[in-house]
Amino acid sequence: MSLTKTSTLQIRTPEGIAFSLLLAGPVTRFLAWLVDVGIVIAATVLINSVAGILGVLSPDFAQALAVLLFFGLQIGYGIGAEWWWRGQTVGKRLLRLQVMDAAGLRLHFSQIVIRNLLRFVDGLPAFYLVGGLACLISKRAQRLGDLAANTIVIRNPKVAQPDLDQLLAGKFNSLREHPHLEARLRQRVSPGEAAVALQALVRRDDLEPAARVELFAELAAHFKSLVEFPAESIEGIADEQYVRNVVDLLFRPRREKTDREEAGRKEAQETQKT
Amino acid sequence: MIIDLEKFLASERPFWTELERVLERLANDPYHRPDLAAVQRFHYLYERAAADLGKLTTFASEPDTRRYLEALVARAYGEIHETRDQQHRFAPLKWFFHTFPQTFRRHARAFHFTVLITIAGCLFGGFATWLDPDSRHVTMPFGHDQIKPSERVRREEAGERDHLAGHKASFSTMLMTHNTQVSITTLALGMTWAVGTIIALFYNGVILGAICVDYLADGQGKFLAGWLLPHGSIEIPAILIAGQAGLVLGRALIGWGKRTPLRARMRAISPDLVTLISGVAVMLVWAGFIEAFFSQYHEPVLPYWVKIGFGLVEVVLLTVFLSRSGRETKMTNDE
Structure with missing residues (x-):
């Protein structure tokens, strides 16, 4: 297991497989906490309303119930929600955060209880100052409760994929005519290289014209060096179009194309009949 | 190396789906105990998915599949490599009569230390009140300094008149919640290398000592015993046990004489901390009821000997409970 400076916790399994977890920072966690506080306040208002109604029957019992429920809510909300939703409260769900075991193992009930009970110290003197400072100092962005419970809070950001259909639409891809070369290209291009090509296409309009030509020329030359397609397939294709075709091969699985081709073939047959 | 990615995905996907189903089942029913064949199959599926991820990681294409597989392997890793005891179905009676007292005894030294700290606080508070009666305004909370004991x-x-008439239930819950909060804070302060826990215990001792000396000096010893013993015989040990949990936490944090890393130390004590603080909560519920419905009645409504006798019986029962209960079960480290 290792930590990088990008607030990422890397876990390497004994099988040699590595996966990384994005650690949540104090600001995101504070926002999630604010949402949860709002929920607790709303629930408290509801409890008071119910107690007010019950107060008609017995004011003493109603007040006792309200005190008990409020206390239960204050202590139990975090514990209950994190246990029920496997490490998430409403606030954490909204901000896509999740409590996890620090070693990537199964989260135990005792861990959830401890990290929630220790909020009393993390919350000192006000607004989670101690917890926030601990979070900033800690390598794993842990507050004191997390340290004691061996937990971390990770972020699962929604990765917004560029709209490939829009990006690559309406262009004939001559490279698709050679499935065996397409497969070879998929094998030889690394994830990093593919990401660079995709980003170059996404940001092409932000580039200076000269820089744009130079960048796509370099990328095209690199991909051509990896797999050599027949000359007739790449003849007359600009470097930018070549890179676009490569990205199309890498990011859009062939089966989508065959589906589209199938649909297109059917449509063509129907138009022929009419 | 993958020669034909599409074929690879098509052939492997059923195994991933099967692994996902196994993980779902384990997540939905934590008490599920698969048989040996099912465990072997689970392990095989995990290793296969891990190997697939290894192959797929080098591929530029299929980023979604890679992310999916990464999450799947991470979940399976959490289940496969978990070495802590499986969570048993919660049995409240077994927990209260076996696990709680056993855990208490396992950390008996920490409890003895909390008693010593509290006694030191009592002596300090008592001595301060005896030496300077005006110090009661500092050492006594809840308005006890505003009225002479006699x-x-x-x-x-x-x-x-019954000053609690119509408020007994709310007074009782107020006591329970307040004392539970104090106990949780005493435990949580263990994160200050137990310095905060020691201060909290000492301060509680100061209050107790000051009140005792104040009443005794005014010749009200019988009233004091009748007032404090019924609920204090449970409430005070409960706070001490919360302090015990705080000291256990602080000790694990410091790690004196232990070569295990901090995370391993914390992992080892976390079930014990939850057990101790939960036991404290149960004790405080009882103490809250007694304080609201019993302790606040005095002679001539309730003779002092009844109240003192009740308190002493509680002390004996609590001592027997904490020192004897659950002894027939062999103690293990993972309880």
């Missing part, structure tokens, strides 16, 4: 006893024994 005056309070005169008013209580006059019994003109």
Whole structure:
């Protein structure tokens, strides 16, 4: 297991497989906490309303119930929600955060209880100052409760994929005519290289014209060096179009194309009949 | 190396789906105990998915599949490599009569230390009150400094009216929640290398010592025993056990004489901390009821010997419970 400076916790399994977890920072966690506080306040208002109604029957019992429920809510909300939703409260769900075991193992009930009970110290003197400072100092962005419970809070950001259909639409891809070369290209291009090509296409309009030509020329030359397609397939294709075709091969699985081709073939047959 | 990615995905996907189903089942039913064949199959599926991820990681294409597989392997890793004891179905009676006292005894030294700290606080508070009666304004909370003990006893024994009439239930819950909060704070302060826990215990001792000396100096020892013993015989040990949990936490944090890393130390004590603080909560519920419905009645409504006798019986029962209960079960480290 290792930590990088990008607030990422890397876990390497004994099988040699590595996966990384994005650690949540104090600001995101504070926002999630604010949402949860709002929920607790709303629930408290509801409890008071119910107690007010019950107060008609017995004011003493109603007040006792309200005190008990409020206390239960204050202590139990975090514990209950994190246990029920496997490490998430409403606030954490909204901000896509999740409590996890620090070693990537199964989260135990005792861990959830401890990290929630220790909020009393993390919350000192006000607004989670101690917890926030601990979070900033800690390598794993842990507050004191997390340290004691061996937990971390990770972020699962929604990765917004560029709209490939829009990006690559309406262009004939001559490279698709050679499935065996397409497969070879998929094998030889690394994830990093593919990401660079995709980003170059996404940001092409932000580039200076000269820089744009130079960048796509370099990328095209690199991909051509990896797999050599027949000359007739790449003849007359600009470097930018070549890179676009490569990205199309890498990011859009062939089966989508065959589906589209199938649909297109059917449509063509129907138009022929009419 | 993958020669034909599409074929690879098509052939492997059923195994991933099967692994996902196994993980779902384990997540939905934590008490599920698969048989040996199912465990072997689970392990095989995990290793296969891990190997697939390894192959797929080098591929630029299929980023979604890679992310999916990464999450799947991470979940399976959490289940496969978990070495802590499986969470048993919660049995409240077994927990209260076996696990709680066993855990208490396992950390008996920490409890003895909390007793010593509290006694030191009592001596300090008592000595301060005896030496300087005006210090009661600093050492006594809840308005006890505003009235002389003999005056309070005169008013209580006059019994003109039940000052808690119509408020007993709310008073009881207020006591329970307040004391539970104090206990949780005492435990949580263990994160200050137990310095905060020691201060909290010492301060509690100061209050107790100051009140005791104040009442004894005013000749109200019988009233004091009748007032404090019924609920204090449970409430005070409960706070001490919370302090015990705080000291256990602080000790694990410091790690004196232990070569295990911090995370391993914390992992080892976390079930014990939850057990101790949960036991404290149960004790405080009882103490809250007694304080609201029993302790606040004095002579002539309730003779002092009844109240003192009740308190002493509680002390004996609690001592027997904590020192004997669950002894027949062999103690193990993972309980």
